[in-house]
Amino acid sequence: MRKTVSILGSTGSIGKQALNVITDLSDKFNLFGLAAGANIEVLKEQIIKYKPKVISVRDKKSAQELKKYFPGLEILFGKEGLEEIAGSSQNDIVLIAVSGTAGLYPTIAAINNNIDVALANKETLVSAGSLVMNLAKEKNVNIIPVDSEHSAIYQCISSKDKDFIRKLIITGSGGPFRTKHLNDMQYATVKQALAHPRWSMGSKITIDSATLMNKGLEVIEAHWLFNIDYKDINVVIHPQSIIHSAVEFLDGSVIAQMGVPSMHIPIQYALTYPQRCKGLKSETLNLVQISCLDFAEPDLNRFPCLKLAYQAGKSGQSYPTVLNALNEIAVEEFLSNKIKLTDIPNIVEEGLNKHTPVHATDLNEIISADEWGRNFAKDLINKYLVN
Amino acid sequence: MRKTVSILGSTGSIGKQALNVITDLSDKFNLFGLAAGANIEVLKEQIIKYKPKVISVRDKKSAQELKKYFPGLEILFGKEGLEEIAGSSQNDIVLIAVSGTAGLYPTIAAINNNIDVALANKETLVSAGSLVMNLAKEKNVNIIPVDSEHSAIYQCISSKDKDFIRKLIITGSGGPFRTKHLNDMQYATVKQALAHPRWSMGSKITIDSATLMNKGLEVIEAHWLFNIDYKDINVVIHPQSIIHSAVEFLDGSVIAQMGVPSMHIPIQYALTYPQRCKGLKSETLNLVQISCLDFAEPDLNRFPCLKLAYQAGKSGQSYPTVLNALNEIAVEEFLSNKIKLTDIPNIVEEGLNKHTPVHATDLNEIISADEWGRNFAKDLINKYLVN
Numbered sequence: 001m002r003k004t005v006s007i008l009g010s011t012g013s014i015g016k017q018a019l020n021v022i023t024d025l026s027d028k029f030n031l032f033g034l035a036a037g038a039n040i041e042v043l044k045e046q047i048i049k050y051k052p053k054v055i056s057v058r059d060k061k062s063a064q065e066l067k068k069y070f071p072g073l074e075i076l077f078g079k080e081g082l083e084e085i086a087g088s089s090q091n092d093i094v095l096i097a098v099s100g101t102a103g104l105y106p107t108i109a110a111i112n113n114n115i116d117v118a119l120a121n122k123e124t125l126v127s128a129g130s131l132v133m134n135l136a137k138e139k140n141v142n143i144i145p146v147d148s149e150h151s152a153i154y155q156c157i158s159s160k161d162k163d164f165i166r167k168l169i170i171t172g173s174g175g176p177f178r179t180k181h182l183n184d185m186q187y188a189t190v191k192q193a194l195a196h197p198r199w200s201m202g203s204k205i206t207i208d209s210a211t212l213m214n215k216g217l218e219v220i221e222a223h224w225l226f227n228i229d230y231k232d233i234n235v236v237i238h239p240q241s242i243i244h245s246a247v248e249f250l251d252g253s254v255i256a257q258m259g260v261p262s263m264h265i266p267i268q269y270a271l272t273y274p275q276r277c278k279g280l281k282s283e284t285l286n287l288v289q290i291s292c293l294d295f296a297e298p299d300l301n302r303f304p305c306l307k308l309a310y311q312a313g314k315s316g317q318s319y320p321t322v323l324n325a326l327n328e329i330a331v332e333e334f335l336s337n338k339i340k341l342t343d344i345p346n347i348v349e350e351g352l353n354k355h356t357p358v359h360a361t362d363l364n365e366i367i368s369a370d371e372w373g374r375n376f377a378k379d380l381i382n383k384y385l386v387n
Numbered sequence: 388m389r390k391t392v393s394i395l396g397s398t399g400s401i402g403k404q405a406l407n408v409i410t411d412l413s414d415k416f417n418l419f420g421l422a423a424g425a426n427i428e429v430l431k432e433q434i435i436k437y438k439p440k441v442i443s444v445r446d447k448k449s450a451q452e453l454k455k456y457f458p459g460l461e462i463l464f465g466k467e468g469l470e471e472i473a474g475s476s477q478n479d480i481v482l483i484a485v486s487g488t489a490g491l492y493p494t495i496a497a498i499n500n501n502i503d504v505a506l507a508n509k510e511t512l513v514s515a516g517s518l519v520m521n522l523a524k525e526k527n528v529n530i531i532p533v534d535s536e537h538s539a540i541y542q543c544i545s546s547k548d549k550d551f552i553r554k555l556i557i558t559g560s561g562g563p564f565r566t567k568h569l570n571d572m573q574y575a576t577v578k579q580a581l582a583h584p585r586w587s588m589g590s591k592i593t594i595d596s597a598t599l600m601n602k603g604l605e606v607i608e609a610h611w612l613f614n615i616d617y618k619d620i621n622v623v624i625h626p627q628s629i630i631h632s633a634v635e636f637l638d639g640s641v642i643a644q645m646g647v648p649s650m651h652i653p654i655q656y657a658l659t660y661p662q663r664c665k666g667l668k669s670e671t672l673n674l675v676q677i678s679c680l681d682f683a684e685p686d687l688n689r690f691p692c693l694k695l696a697y698q699a700g701k702s703g704q705s706y707p708t709v710l711n712a713l714n715e716i717a718v719e720e721f722l723s724n725k726i727k728l729t730d731i732p733n734i735v736e737e738g739l740n741k742h743t744p745v746h747a748t749d750l751n752e753i754i755s756a757d758e759w760g761r762n763f764a765k766d767l768i769n770k771y772l773v774n
Contacts, residue, residue, distance in 0.1 A: 155640060158545030164663035169674065236674050246645065250665040253542060253652050254645040254672050258633065265640050276551035278637040285641050287556065287623050287682040295674040 005271060006033035006085050008056075008106050009097030011042040013202050014120045014146065014267060018095050019050055021268045024280040028272065033085035035098065035106075044069060053090070056081030083109035091115045093271065095146070096124065099204055100328060101370055104128055108363070111141045118270035120146035122205075122217045123328070127321040128366045129224030143225065144270040148199075149218050150225055151266035152244035152257035157226070161255075167248040168228050169256075170218055171238040172298070173198040175209040178239060182302050188341045190334065198241040198261045207331045208305075211344050212298060216309020217327075220320050223313055230314045235306060237296040242285065259285050304345040308352060317357035318369035325373025326351035333381050343384040351376045392658060393420035393472050395443075395493050396484030398429040400589050401507045401533065401654060405482050406437055408655045411667040415659065420472035422463075422485065422493075431456060440477070443468030470496040478502045480658065482533070483511065486591055487715060488757055491515055495750070498528045505657035507533035509592075509604045510715070514708040515753045516611030530612065531657040535586075536605050537612055538653035539631035539644035544613070548642075554635040555615050556643075557605055558625040559685070560585040562596040565626060569689050575728045577721065585628040585648045594718045595692075598731050599685060603696020604714075607707050610700055617701045622693060624683040629672070646672050691732040695739060704744035705756035712760025713738035720768055730771040738763045 005022060009015045015036075022029045035056035036043040047055060047070055056076040057063050063077040076084055079102070086094045086106030094110045095118040096103045103121030110117050111132070119125070124132060136143050145151050149170050157165065176195050177185050193210040194203060201209070208214035215235045222233055244266075246256035259265050260283045268279050300307045305327070312323035330347040333339045339347070351373055358365045392409060396402045402423075409416045422443035423430040434442060434457055443463040444450050450464040463471055466489070473481045473493030481497045482505040483490045490508030497504050498519070506512070511519060523530050532538050536557050544552065563582050564572050580597040581590060588596070595601035602622045609620055631653075633643035646652050647670045655666050687694045692714070699710035717734040720726045726734070738760055745752045 155642060158547075160546075160661045161663060166665075167671075238674075243643075248672065249663045251652055251655055251659070251663045252646055252649075252666070252670050252672070253656060253663070255542060256630075256643045256645055258641040258643055259639055262639075265638055268638055269640060272638070274547045276548060276636045276638045276640070278553075279639070283639050284554075285635065285639070287625075288684050291682055293680040293682075295678055295680075297675050 002028060002030050003092040003271070004030045004032050004090055005093055005095065006035075006088070006091050007031070007095045007097065008035040008082055008086060008103075009037070009099065009120070010034040010046055011036040011039035012097055012099065014097040014263060015095070017263055018097065018267050018271065019046065021264065021271055021279060022050070025268070025272070025277055028277065032088065032090045035082055035085055037098065040066065047073065054085055054088075056085050079105050082106040086110040087113040087115070089113060093118055095271065096121045097146070099123075099202060101127055101324070104366075107132060108135065111135050111139050114139050114141055116142040116144065118144050118146050120267075122147065122221055123324050125221040125224045126217050126324045127370060128360070128363070129220065129320070130361055131363065131366065133224050142273070144273050145221070145225055146266050146270045147218065147221070148263065148266050149245040150222060151269055153222060153226060153247055155257045155269065156245070156247040156255040161249060164250045165226070165228060165247055166232065166250050168222055168226060168233045169246040169248060169254070170215060170222060170233060170235050171241070171243050171245050172212065172215045172235060173209070173239055173241045174237040174296075174298070175212065177210055177302070178237065182342070185302065186340060186342045190337060193334070193341055197239070199263070203335060204328070204331055207334060207341075208327070210341065211305040212303035213305035213309060213327050213344070213348075215298070216306045217324065219309055220313045230310060235298050237298050238293065240290060240293055242290055242293055305348065308345060308348050312352060315357070318360040318365065319352060319355065319357055321360055321366050321369040322351060322355045322373040323348060325370045326377045329374050329377035337386065338381060339384040339386060347377050347380055347384065350380060389415060389417050390479040390658070391417045391419050391477055392480055392482065393475070393478050394418070394482045394484065395422040395469055395473060395490075396424075396486065396507070397421040397433055398423040398426035399484055399486065401484040401650060402482070404650055405484065405654050405658065406433065408651065408658055408666060409437070412655070412659070412664055415664065419475065419477045422469055422472055424485070427453065434460065441472055441475075443472050466492050469493040473497040474500040474502070476500060480505055482658065483508045484533070486510075486589060488514055488711070491753075494519060495522065498522050498526050501526050501528055503529040503531065505531050505533050507654075509534065509608055510711050512608040512611045513604050513711045514757060515747070515750070516607065516707070517748055518750065518753065520611050529660070531660050532608070532612055533653050533657045534605065534608070535648075535650060535653050536632040537609060538656055540609060540613060540634055542644045542656065543632070543634040543642040548636060551637045552613070552615060552634055553619065553637050555609055555613060555620045556633040556635065556641070557602060557609060557620060557622050558628070558630050558632050559599065559602045559622060560596070560626055560628045561624040561683075561685070562599065564597055564689070565624065569729070572689065573727060573729045577724060580721070580728055584626070586650070590722060591715070591718055594721060594728075595714070597728065598692040599690035600692035600696060600714050600731070600735075602685065603693045604711065606696055607700045617697060622685050624685050625681065627677060627680055629677055629680055692735065695732060695735050699739060702744070705747040705752065706739060706742065706744055708747055708753050708756040709738060709742045709760035710735060712757045713764045716761050716764035724773065725768060726771040726773060734764050734767055734771065737767060
C-alpha cells in the first residue's frame with residue numbers, strides 16, 4: 001500500500017532529498033502537501049514537478065503571489081498553514097524538515113492527529129522534548145528521526161533489545177576545525193566555518209557542526225528520543241563519518257549503523273519505515289576502500305558548546321530551550337559577520353547563567369523561554385560586535 | 388523464569404566460558420547435563436563445582452572409571468550419550484560446543500525434541516546445513532549461533548529487517564600470517580600457527596584461522612544460517628577484531644556488531660537470547676582507546692583455503708561436507724607435524740577435485756561423504772609427509 005507523505009521544508013537540503021526519495025520509489029508514495037519558507041522560486045518548480053495537493057508558504061503576501069501562478073491549488077500560509085498540512089488526515093507520515101523552532105507546531109499538530117512524524121528538525125526535541133515525547137506516547141505515534149545519528153541509533157535498537165540499552169555512542173566528524181588551534185577558530189571566516197569536510201547541509205547546522213553545538217543538540221535530542229540518561233550518552237569524534245552512531249547493550253555488545261555519508265539513507269529509512277527499500281541512490285559501503293576508521297575524544301576546551309549542551313540537558317527544565325534559542329541567534333549573528341565563531345559559546349554560556357528556569361512542560365512556557373533566550377542573545381550582541 | 392541448559396563440550400574453551408556465564412547469571416539458569424571428551428580430570432572438577440544432573444563421556448571405559456568417583460550420578464557415553472542429553476525434555480537450550488562432526492548428532496537430537504540450540508560447532512552446518520536448517524524450520528526451533536561472526540550477524544538482523552538483506556560482511560582478524568610472506572607460511576611451525584593475535588581458541592579452529600579456512604567455513608555456515616547467496620557474502624580482513632561482522636540492507640544501510648574480542652559476549656547472548664543481561668565480564672568497548680579500525684581484502688593467493696571454501700559452497704551438494712572432512716584430517720596431520728601448513732589447501736583441493744558429489748540431504752549421505760573425505764585425506768598424507 002502506498003503511503004501519503006507531506007514534506008514541510010521542501011526547498012531545503014533535506015526536503016529536496018526527500019522529494020528525490022519519493023520520486024525514486026514512486027510506487028510506494030503519494031505526495032500530499034509541501035511547505036516552504038523564503039525559497040518561492042524553487043517551490044514553484046516543485047509544485048510543477050511533484051504536483052502536491054496543498055502547499056503552505058511563509059506569509060499571506062507570498063500565498064497571494066503564488067496563487068496567480070497556480071489558481072487551482074490550495075495555498076496556505078504561516079504557522080497555521082504548516083499545522084493544517086501536518087495535521088491533515090490525508091497523511092500517513094509528515095516529514096518535518098523546516099528549520100528552527102518553527103518545526104515545533106506542525107510536529108504537535110501531526111501527533112495530535114495520530115500521524116507518524118519523520119523528524120529532521122532538531123530544535124523540536126531540544127526545546128520541547130518532554131512535551132513532544134509524552135504526547136507521542138499518549139497518541140501512540142512513531143517519531144522516526146531523520147538526523148543521521150539518531151536514525152543510526154533507531155536502526156540499532158531492535159524491539160527485543162530496547163530494554164537492555166547501557167549507553168548511546170553518538171559519532172561526529174569533528175567538523176572543519178577538528179584539527180585546528182583555538183586561535184585559528186577565533187579568526188575563522190563564515191566561509192571557513194561553512195566548509196564542512198563530510199556533510200553537505202544547511203548553513204545553521206553547518207555552523208553548529210563547526211562549534212560542536214550540533215553534537216550537543218543531538219545529545220539532548222537522543223536523551224528524549226531514546227529515554228537515556230545524559231551520563232550514558234557519549235560523543236566520539238570519528239572523522240570518516242562512516243559509523244553514524246552506535247548503541248551499547250547491557251552485555252557489552254555494541255550495535256552500530258554504518259554507511260556512506262549521505263542523508264539519502266536516513267531520509268528514505270524514515271519514510272519507508274518499518275520496511276527497507278532499494279533506492280536508486282543506495283550506494284554500497286566499501287570498508288576495504290575506506291581502509292581505516294578513526295576515533296578520538298572531543299576536545300571540550302576548543303568546543304565548549306558541547307559541554308554547555310550537556311550542562312543544559314542535565315539541568316533540565318527550560319535550560320535546553322534557552323540553550324537552543326541563544327545558539328540560534330548567536331549563529332545568525334556569526335553568519336551575518338557580526339560576531340566571532342568563538343563568541344557563540346560565550347553568548348550561550350552567559351544566557352544560561354542568567355536564565356531563571358521554568359518547568360517547560362507546556363507549550364506557553366517553552367515559547368516564552370525560547371523568546372527570553374532570543375531576546376537575551378540579541379541584547380548581548382553589542383558586547384561582542386566585531387566592528 | 389530460569390532456563391535449563393546442557394553443555395556438550397564442557398571442558399573445551401567455549402564450554403568453560405559457558406559455565407562461567409551460567410555461574411555469573413546463576414539466577415537465570417539451571418544446569419542439566421555436561422558432556423566432555425578426553426579431558427576427564429577437568430570434567431571431574433566441573434561435576435563437583437557445577438553439579439550437573441547427568442553427564443556423558445567419550446566411551447564406556449571412561450564412564451565406568453568415572454562412576455567410581457560419582458556413584459550416584461547418571462553417566463552416559465558415546466554418540467548416544469550426547470544425543471540423550473541433547474534431546475532431553477529437561478532442556479530449554481543445549482549448547483553444542485563439541486568439535487568436529489560429532490556435533491551433528493546431538494544437534495539433530497535437540498531439534499527433533501523441539502529444544503533450542505546454541506551452536507558453537509561450525510562443522511554441523513558446513514556438513515549438513517540443508518538438513519539441519521530444514522529440520523529446525525519444520526520444528527520451529529531457534530539455532531542461535533555462538534561463533535562471534537554469526538552471533539554478530541544474528542544480532543544485526545532485527546525481525547523487521549530480515550527480508551531486506553543485501554549482503555553479509557564477515558570480518559576476520561587475518562590470523563597470525565596476515566602480514567607474512569608465502570615462504571614464511573611454508574615453513575611455519577605448529578607453535579607459530581597456534582599463536583593467534585586476537586582470539587584464544589582450541590587448536591583446530593586456531594589452525595583454521597591461520598589458513599583462513601575458518602573464514603571459509605564461516606561463509607558456508609552463514610549461507611545456511613541466514614539463507615544468503617554465496618555471491619552476497621563478503622569476507623573483510625579487520626586486524627583489530629572489533630567489528631565482529633555486519634549486514635548490509637537493501638537501502639545501503641549497514642548494521643554492525645562490535646565489542647571487545649571476547650567469546651564471553653556471544654556465548655552469553657546465545658544462552659540468554661532473546662534477552663540481554665549484564666554479565667560479570669561484559670567489558671565496555673572503548674572506541675577512543677582503540678583509536679583505529681583497519682580493513683583490507685583477503686589475499687586469496689596466500690590463503691587459498693578461503694577460495695576453496697567458496698568453490699565448495701557454490702558447488703553445493705556434498706562438496707562442503709567433503710571440504711570440511713578433508714580439512715579436518717589435514718589440520719590433524721599438520722598439528723602432528725606430519726605435513727606443512729601450506730599443504731592443507733593442497734590436500735583439500737585434490738580431494739574436492741576427485742570427489743563425486745551426492746545430494747547430501749539425508750544423514751547417511753552426509754556421513755558417507757564425510758567418511759570419503761577423511762579417508763581420501765588420510766590416503767593422501769604420504770604424498771605430503773614432511774620427513
